Amino acid sequence: MRAGVVQMTSTDDVAGNLRAAEALVDEAVAAGAELVALPENFAFLRGEGAPIPCAQGLDGEIVGALRAWARRHRVWLLGGSFPEAAADGRVHNTSVLLAPDGDLAAVYRKIHLFDVDLRARGGGVFRESARVAPGADVVVAKTPFGGIGLSICYDVRFPELYRTQSAQGVRFLAVPAAFAVETGRDHWEVLLRARAIENLAFVLAPAQVGRHSAERSSYGRALVVDPWGLVLARAPDRPCAIVADCDLAAQDAARAALPALAHRRL
DSSP: OOEEEEEEEEOSSSSHHHHHHHHHHHHHHHHHSEEEEETTSSOOOOOOTTOOTOOBTTSSSHHHHHHHHHHHOHHHHHHHEEEOOOSSSEEEEEEEEEEEESEEEEEEOOOOOOOOOOOGGGEEEEEGTTBOOOOOOOEOOOOOOOEEOOGGGGGGHHHHHHHHHHTTEEEEEOOBOOOOOOOOOOIIIIHHHHHHHHHHHHEEEEEEEEEEEEEEEEEEEOEEEEETSSSEEEESSSSSEEEEEEOOOHHHHHHHOOOOOGGGOO
Protein backbone atom coordinates (compact mmCIF):
# COMPACT_ATOMS: atom_id res chain seq x y z
CA MET A 1 0.00 0.00 0.00
CA ARG A 2 1.40 3.38 -0.98
CA ALA A 3 0.82 5.95 1.75
CA GLY A 4 1.14 9.70 1.45
CA VAL A 5 1.72 12.10 4.32
CA VAL A 6 1.32 15.85 4.02
CA GLN A 7 3.34 18.62 5.63
CA MET A 8 1.79 22.09 5.93
CA THR A 9 2.29 25.53 7.45
CA SER A 10 -1.30 26.25 8.46
CA THR A 11 -2.52 29.60 9.83
CA ASP A 12 -5.83 31.02 11.06
CA ASP A 13 -7.07 31.38 7.44
CA VAL A 14 -9.40 28.40 7.05
CA ALA A 15 -10.11 28.98 3.35
CA GLY A 16 -6.41 29.35 2.57
CA ASN A 17 -5.53 26.25 4.59
CA LEU A 18 -8.16 24.19 2.79
CA ARG A 19 -6.81 25.30 -0.59
CA ALA A 20 -3.28 24.37 0.46
CA ALA A 21 -4.40 21.01 1.87
CA GLU A 22 -6.35 20.17 -1.28
CA ALA A 23 -3.32 20.89 -3.49
CA LEU A 24 -1.10 18.66 -1.36
CA VAL A 25 -3.67 15.86 -1.32
CA ASP A 26 -3.75 16.13 -5.12
CA GLU A 27 0.05 15.92 -5.16
CA ALA A 28 0.13 12.78 -3.01
CA VAL A 29 -2.55 11.09 -5.10
CA ALA A 30 -0.67 11.97 -8.29
CA ALA A 31 2.32 10.13 -6.79
CA GLY A 32 0.16 7.02 -6.34
CA ALA A 33 -0.95 7.27 -2.72
CA GLU A 34 -3.93 5.08 -1.76
CA LEU A 35 -4.13 6.64 1.69
CA VAL A 36 -3.29 10.29 2.35
CA ALA A 37 -2.83 11.76 5.84
CA LEU A 38 -3.03 15.46 6.73
CA PRO A 39 -1.41 16.99 9.86
CA GLU A 40 -2.90 18.14 13.14
CA ASN A 41 -4.72 21.49 12.86
CA PHE A 42 -4.49 21.32 9.08
CA ALA A 43 -7.52 23.61 8.61
CA PHE A 44 -6.90 26.10 11.43
CA LEU A 45 -3.86 26.89 13.55
CA ARG A 46 -3.69 29.97 15.76
CA GLY A 47 -1.29 31.13 18.49
CA GLU A 48 -1.55 29.78 22.02
CA GLY A 49 -4.44 31.27 24.01
CA ALA A 50 -6.27 32.74 21.02
CA PRO A 51 -9.97 31.93 20.49
CA ILE A 52 -11.12 29.35 17.95
CA PRO A 53 -13.88 30.94 15.86
CA CYS A 54 -14.21 28.09 13.37
CA ALA A 55 -15.27 25.28 15.75
CA GLN A 56 -17.79 23.12 13.95
CA GLY A 57 -19.40 19.70 13.85
CA LEU A 58 -18.78 16.62 11.75
CA ASP A 59 -21.27 18.06 9.26
CA GLY A 60 -19.34 21.31 8.84
CA GLU A 61 -17.23 22.86 6.09
CA ILE A 62 -13.96 21.16 7.05
CA VAL A 63 -15.22 17.57 7.08
CA GLY A 64 -17.29 18.41 4.00
CA ALA A 65 -14.11 19.32 2.13
CA LEU A 66 -12.43 16.09 3.25
CA ARG A 67 -15.43 14.07 2.05
CA ALA A 68 -15.25 15.72 -1.37
CA TRP A 69 -11.51 15.11 -1.79
CA ALA A 70 -11.81 11.45 -0.74
CA ARG A 71 -14.66 10.87 -3.20
CA ARG A 72 -12.96 12.69 -6.04
CA HIS A 73 -9.75 10.68 -5.75
CA ARG A 74 -11.28 7.42 -4.42
CA VAL A 75 -8.69 7.30 -1.64
CA TRP A 76 -8.65 6.85 2.11
CA LEU A 77 -8.09 10.28 3.65
CA LEU A 78 -7.08 11.13 7.21
CA GLY A 79 -8.07 14.64 8.28
CA GLY A 80 -5.25 15.04 10.81
CA SER A 81 -7.30 17.16 13.20
CA PHE A 82 -9.72 20.07 13.31
CA PRO A 83 -11.57 21.95 16.10
CA GLU A 84 -14.83 20.08 16.68
CA ALA A 85 -17.36 21.92 18.84
CA ALA A 86 -17.74 20.30 22.29
CA ALA A 87 -20.69 20.46 24.69
CA ASP A 88 -18.84 22.42 27.42
CA GLY A 89 -17.96 25.39 25.20
CA ARG A 90 -14.47 24.12 24.45
CA VAL A 91 -13.57 22.06 21.37
CA HIS A 92 -12.32 18.56 20.76
CA ASN A 93 -9.10 18.16 18.81
CA THR A 94 -10.64 15.66 16.39
CA SER A 95 -9.19 13.41 13.71
CA VAL A 96 -11.42 11.80 11.08
CA LEU A 97 -10.79 9.04 8.57
CA LEU A 98 -12.77 9.17 5.33
CA ALA A 99 -13.36 6.13 3.13
CA PRO A 100 -13.03 6.43 -0.67
CA ASP A 101 -16.79 6.98 -0.96
CA GLY A 102 -16.55 9.96 1.40
CA ASP A 103 -18.19 8.21 4.34
CA LEU A 104 -16.79 8.67 7.85
CA ALA A 105 -14.88 5.50 8.70
CA ALA A 106 -13.63 6.63 12.12
CA VAL A 107 -13.61 9.62 14.48
CA TYR A 108 -10.95 10.10 17.16
CA ARG A 109 -10.84 12.86 19.77
CA LYS A 110 -7.40 13.55 21.20
CA ILE A 111 -7.02 12.00 24.64
CA HIS A 112 -3.75 13.45 25.95
CA LEU A 113 -3.64 17.26 26.01
CA PHE A 114 -0.45 19.31 25.68
CA ASP A 115 -0.14 21.28 28.94
CA VAL A 116 3.59 22.05 29.23
CA ASP A 117 6.02 24.85 30.05
CA LEU A 118 9.00 24.95 27.67
CA ARG A 119 10.36 28.36 28.69
CA ALA A 120 13.48 26.82 30.21
CA ARG A 121 14.28 25.42 26.75
CA GLY A 122 13.55 28.61 24.86
CA GLY A 123 9.94 27.79 24.06
CA GLY A 124 6.56 28.87 25.32
CA VAL A 125 3.81 27.79 27.67
CA PHE A 126 1.09 25.58 26.19
CA ARG A 127 -2.24 24.89 27.90
CA GLU A 128 -4.23 22.88 25.39
CA SER A 129 -6.78 21.95 28.06
CA ALA A 130 -7.83 25.60 28.38
CA ARG A 131 -9.60 25.37 25.03
CA VAL A 132 -9.73 21.64 24.28
CA ALA A 133 -11.81 18.95 25.98
CA PRO A 134 -10.10 15.55 26.09
CA GLY A 135 -11.50 12.52 24.34
CA ALA A 136 -11.88 9.17 26.07
CA ASP A 137 -12.08 6.47 23.40
CA VAL A 138 -9.29 4.43 21.82
CA VAL A 139 -10.03 4.19 18.10
CA VAL A 140 -8.89 1.64 15.51
CA ALA A 141 -10.26 2.06 12.00
CA LYS A 142 -10.83 -0.94 9.76
CA THR A 143 -9.56 -0.67 6.17
CA PRO A 144 -8.80 -3.14 3.36
CA PHE A 145 -5.08 -2.84 4.16
CA GLY A 146 -5.50 -3.44 7.90
CA GLY A 147 -6.36 -1.62 11.08
CA ILE A 148 -5.21 1.97 11.60
CA GLY A 149 -4.76 3.20 15.15
CA LEU A 150 -5.68 6.88 15.38
CA SER A 151 -3.84 9.34 17.62
CA ILE A 152 -2.74 12.98 17.58
CA CYS A 153 0.64 14.59 18.37
CA TYR A 154 1.19 14.53 22.18
CA ASP A 155 -0.43 11.08 22.31
CA VAL A 156 2.85 9.70 20.93
CA ARG A 157 4.39 10.02 24.41
CA PHE A 158 1.93 7.50 25.87
CA PRO A 159 2.88 4.03 24.60
CA GLU A 160 0.01 2.37 26.44
CA LEU A 161 -2.37 3.92 23.90
CA TYR A 162 -0.61 2.17 21.04
CA ARG A 163 -0.34 -1.10 22.96
CA THR A 164 -4.10 -1.03 23.37
CA GLN A 165 -4.49 -0.43 19.65
CA SER A 166 -1.93 -3.13 18.88
CA ALA A 167 -4.01 -5.67 20.81
CA GLN A 168 -6.81 -4.86 18.33
CA GLY A 169 -4.66 -5.88 15.38
CA VAL A 170 -3.37 -2.65 13.87
CA ARG A 171 -0.95 -2.58 10.97
CA PHE A 172 -0.66 1.22 10.91
CA LEU A 173 -0.40 3.94 13.54
CA ALA A 174 -1.38 7.47 12.48
CA VAL A 175 0.23 10.35 14.40
CA PRO A 176 -0.69 13.69 12.77
CA ALA A 177 1.13 16.44 14.63
CA ALA A 178 2.06 20.07 15.13
CA PHE A 179 5.13 19.32 17.26
CA ALA A 180 6.84 22.18 19.07
CA VAL A 181 10.31 23.01 17.77
CA GLU A 182 11.89 22.69 21.23
CA THR A 183 10.71 19.11 21.71
CA GLY A 184 10.63 18.06 18.07
CA ARG A 185 14.32 18.45 17.37
CA ASP A 186 15.19 15.91 20.09
CA HIS A 187 12.11 13.71 20.51
CA TRP A 188 9.99 13.59 17.33
CA GLU A 189 11.79 10.94 15.30
CA VAL A 190 12.90 8.94 18.34
CA LEU A 191 9.34 8.60 19.64
CA LEU A 192 7.86 7.69 16.26
CA ARG A 193 10.48 5.05 15.55
CA ALA A 194 9.99 3.62 19.06
CA ARG A 195 6.23 3.30 18.56
CA ALA A 196 6.86 1.54 15.22
CA ILE A 197 9.36 -0.92 16.72
CA GLU A 198 7.30 -1.66 19.85
CA ASN A 199 4.22 -2.52 17.81
CA LEU A 200 5.86 -3.78 14.61
CA ALA A 201 3.60 -1.31 12.82
CA PHE A 202 3.95 1.29 10.11
CA VAL A 203 3.80 4.83 11.49
CA LEU A 204 2.33 7.61 9.38
CA ALA A 205 3.26 11.01 10.81
CA PRO A 206 2.10 14.07 8.84
CA ALA A 207 3.30 17.31 10.37
CA GLN A 208 3.07 21.06 10.61
CA VAL A 209 6.27 22.94 9.78
CA GLY A 210 7.61 26.49 10.13
CA ARG A 211 6.10 29.69 11.52
CA HIS A 212 2.31 29.92 11.75
CA SER A 213 2.13 33.25 13.59
CA ALA A 214 4.26 35.50 15.76
CA GLU A 215 3.65 33.13 18.71
CA ARG A 216 3.70 29.69 17.12
CA SER A 217 6.11 27.53 15.12
CA SER A 218 6.26 23.79 14.41
CA TYR A 219 9.16 21.40 13.93
CA GLY A 220 8.07 19.55 10.79
CA ARG A 221 10.01 16.55 9.38
CA ALA A 222 6.92 14.47 8.56
CA LEU A 223 7.79 10.78 8.46
CA VAL A 224 6.74 7.35 7.30
CA VAL A 225 8.38 4.65 9.44
CA ASP A 226 8.33 0.91 8.78
CA PRO A 227 7.68 -1.83 11.40
CA TRP A 228 11.43 -2.36 11.88
CA GLY A 229 11.83 1.30 12.82
CA LEU A 230 13.43 2.37 9.54
CA VAL A 231 12.44 5.70 8.04
CA LEU A 232 10.89 5.13 4.60
CA ALA A 233 10.28 8.82 3.83
CA ARG A 234 11.14 12.11 5.53
CA ALA A 235 9.84 15.55 4.54
CA PRO A 236 12.16 18.51 3.99
CA ASP A 237 11.59 21.73 5.93
CA ARG A 238 8.75 23.09 3.80
CA PRO A 239 5.14 22.29 2.92
CA CYS A 240 5.05 19.18 0.72
CA ALA A 241 3.63 15.70 0.26
CA ILE A 242 5.80 12.59 0.58
CA VAL A 243 4.92 8.98 -0.24
CA ALA A 244 6.25 5.57 0.72
CA ASP A 245 5.38 1.99 -0.16
CA CYS A 246 4.27 -0.01 2.89
CA ASP A 247 5.04 -3.68 2.27
CA LEU A 248 2.50 -5.70 4.24
CA ALA A 249 4.21 -9.02 3.42
CA ALA A 250 7.47 -7.66 4.85
CA GLN A 251 5.55 -6.59 7.96
CA ASP A 252 4.19 -10.12 8.35
CA ALA A 253 7.72 -11.51 7.97
CA ALA A 254 9.06 -9.13 10.61
CA ARG A 255 6.31 -10.09 13.02
CA ALA A 256 7.00 -13.79 12.42
CA ALA A 257 10.76 -13.36 12.95
CA LEU A 258 10.32 -11.24 16.08
CA PRO A 259 6.98 -12.27 17.62
CA ALA A 260 7.20 -9.79 20.50
CA LEU A 261 3.49 -8.98 20.27
CA ALA A 262 2.70 -12.63 21.10
CA HIS A 263 5.18 -12.62 24.00
CA ARG A 264 3.43 -9.90 26.01
CA ARG A 265 2.88 -10.86 29.65
CA LEU A 266 1.45 -7.61 31.02
